[in-house]
Amino acid sequence: MNLCAVSVLSSMTLISSFAMAISLGNFEGESRKEFKSPRNLTELCVIGKKWPGADYRTEDQKKEGTLCGYDFYTNMGVCPKYNSTNPAILLLEPNAQYTKQQIDASNCDVKKMGVKTEAKFKQSITCSYTPAILAYYHLSRIFGNAGRVPPAVIRTMDITIHKRLTDKAINTLQGTNNPILASWEKVLEVHQSPRFFPAVVDAQATQFYGALSDNPKNEEQYVDVSGVGKYDTRYERFMNQDPFKRLISSASVSQMVGTTDFAQVAQTALQLKDVSDMILMDTLLNQQDRIGNIHYKFFWYYIDPVAKKVVRQKSDAKWVNDVIQVPEQETSAMAGKKAALVKEMLLKDNDCGVTKTNMMKKYKVLEQIRHMSFHTYKKFMAFEQALSTPAGQDYFVKELLFSPSEFRHLQRNAAEAKQILKTKCQANQLRFDVDLELYVPGAAAPAPSC
Structure with missing residues (x-):
């Protein structure tokens, strides 16, 4: 585990105590799309407003629309991330060998399945911080596409679904020396006391929120x-x-x-x-x-x-x-x-x-x-x-x-x-x-x- 992950893991409760609880009704942006979870909870995808005069491209707008077209329950496979140190939910494109249902039911060995990761859903956990992901995208365009940062939007997920994926990650990684295991265990702490983590969970403690960002390939x-x-x-x-x-x-x-x-x-x-x-x-x-x-x-x-x-x-x-x-x-x-x-x-x-x-x-x-x-x-x-x-x-x-x-x-x-x-x-x-x-x-x- 790198030092970034360790330092933030140890101070996460302190950080969360200073965050303001967010009401999802305040997420407006340029446009927003709603999805229904299996328990009929309304999830959101919000495309942020554009900074005046920034260099947003037609490709950016298309990619934002694509990101907000990904449905956790119909058209994309969802899996917990097992590599590096920061936890995330991977959005995987079904293919001829693996349907969405098969991906969701698998042990999420993404490389073995050969499915493509189209996007990553990250929250303010360990070294990751939602405002950073969003800000880099827009600052990149403000500076004329500096760094060619991938587009990112705000997304929410039913907390019960996120808990299932967290459990899946911990069960799969248990007994290994994979450094991301400790990060997923910290996510589990959020699920156990969600109201203590307003930087991750909404004011009603019904949903995880974070940034959904495009995942470039072949870099x-x-x-x-x-x-x-x-x-x-x-x-x-x-x-x-x-x-x-x-x-x-x-x-x-x-x-x-x-x-x-x-x-x-x-x-x-x-x-x-x-x-x-x-x-x-x-x-x-x-x-x-x-x-x-x-x-x-x-x-x-x-x-x-x-x-x-x-x-x-x-x-x-x-x-x-x-x-x-x-x-x-x-x-x-x-x-x-x-x-x-x-x-x-x-x-x-x-x-x-x-x-x-x-x-x-x-x-x-x-x-x-x-x-x-x-x-x-x-x-x-x-x-x-x-x-x-x-x-x-x-x-x-x-x-x-x-x-x-x-x-x-x-x-x-x-x-x-x-x-x-x-x-x-x-x-x-x-x-x-x-x-x-x-x-x-x-x-x-x-x-x-x-």
């Missing part, structure tokens, strides 16, 4: 950024990896690479943008468990010479015996283009934040960076200003389930980050050279200003 661990080693020294290790060393270098991206040619610069520039975006979001949202929870997918980036813009295209490239195998049709399609096959960061595991130890602040990581996206910088400055408005607090409290004190902490984090970045910018210690559009020949580059 890889971004070891280049995280490195490999002990959990206790994960942030020191991250700061000794080449991507972070480049991020704190005073040299420009073109100096690092030795050219401004798009195909050769693209990976370095994108990686620096992704890492700096991640550092900023983690600083704002008190992330405790990022390093080791960073993923990527392969994408093609190439220049459209007519429109003079960067085009992004999904790739089916994959690792085979430590060698990247690229489909021949992709190689042919990119021949003759200014194209680069790159690792695009994916931040899919964001639950350990908001009320946790802010590891980026602890190690003063934001103070050290020397490269940043100007687009992210501008969006962050506007966001920091918006947090001072009543509408800003209203959004985070009503849509993302922040308490007023948690929102004030976010405001303080944002104000501190603004001072750090603006000071560095005014001292010419912050290069805005990681946006790929800067490397399109003939494209008009924006004039950065602090």
Whole structure:
């Protein structure tokens, strides 16, 4: 079990005692859908309202609708999660070999069944915190899809159904040394005294509530950024990896690479943008468990010479015996283009934040960076200003389930980050050279200003 899980397990009763009981009738959002449990209890799925001006995509809206189309009792198999340290309910897509009923009745060996996990339902238990999952999704879009965080919605589950799944997890894991067993036993404590845990159970003590988030597939661990080693020294290790060393270098991206040619610069520039975006979001949202929870997918980036813009295209490239195998049709399609096959960061595991130890602040990581996206910088400055408005607090409290004190902490984090970045910018210690559009020949580059 990692330290994050241990520390939160031991203080969970204390944390819960300060939480406010939530009435499900207050969950409004942009839209909401109702489901009926076997005992005729009304469960909810709530799609949050959108932050004005944020970069939500059509794909996001479709995915939110898909998430709120998942029914625990009709179209999706449900199983407790047995890996890692944080408990969750997995939503599994039935296939030709396993129907929903067969999945539900199984011992939930997901890998053996070969069923796909389409979504994860997590609550504020152990290191996981519902507002963190929700906030990362919306903050990602506020910053222009930074980190490409998967969409998430609010979901509830009949407490009696959740209890059955908790019992199933404990019975299956009993007698093993699997670290998640202790987490599921803590969930059982919630079921035994539900009214003592208002951060997990609604005011009527009839339902568990949390975040239901999309589960991306075929991603890889971004070891280049995280490195490999002990959990206790994960942030020191991250700061000794080449991507972070480049991020704190005073040299420009073109100096690092030795050219401004798009195909050769693209990976370095994108990686620096992704890492700096991640550092900023983690600083704002008190992330405790990022390093080791960073993923990527392969994408093609190439220049459209007519429109003079960067085009992004999904790739089916994959690792085979430590060698990247690229489909021949992709190689042919990119021949003759200014194209680069790159690792695009994916931040899919964001639950350990908001009320946790802010590891980026602890190690003063934001103070050290020397490269940043100007687009992210501008969006962050506007966001920091918006947090001072009543509408800003209203959004985070009503849509993302922040308490007023948690929102004030976010405001303080944002104000501190603004001072750090603006000071560095005014001292010419912050290069805005990681946006790929800067490397399109003939494209008009924006004039950065602090």
